[in-house]
Amino acid sequence: MKPIVYTVNAYRYGDREAHSYSVGVFSKKSRALKEATIEEEWRGGKYVCEVLEWTLDKGAAGVHDKDIYKVIKAL
Numbered sequence: 001m002k003p004i005v006y007t008v009n010a011y012r013y014g015d016r017e018a019h020s021y022s023v024g025v026f027s028k029k030s031r032a033l034k035e036a037t038i039e040e041e042w043r044g045g046k047y048v049c050e051v052l053e054w055t056l057d058k059g060a061a062g063v064h065d066k067d068i069y070k071v072i073k074a075l
Helices: 028-043
Strands: 004-012 020-026 047-055 069-073
Touching: 020 028, 020 047, 028 047, 028 069
Parallel strands: none
Antiparallel strands: 004 020, 004 047, 047 069
C-alpha cells in the first residue's frame, strides 16, 4: 500500500481564482486539519483552507479518478 499525505491550501475568501498558497504537506490527517484551522484563524477569516488526501506516486494531472485524492475539508 502506498503512503498517504495530506495537503493544505489556502484560498483568499475561498475563491480558487483569487490569491492562493500552499500551507503544507502532512502525514497525519489530524495534523493537516489542525494546521488548516490555525491558518484560517491567523489570517482573520480572509483565507479558507482546503485539505486533500493524496496517495503518493499517483498524479492528478488530466485524470479524474476518485482514487487519486479525496477532499477532507472542502471550501
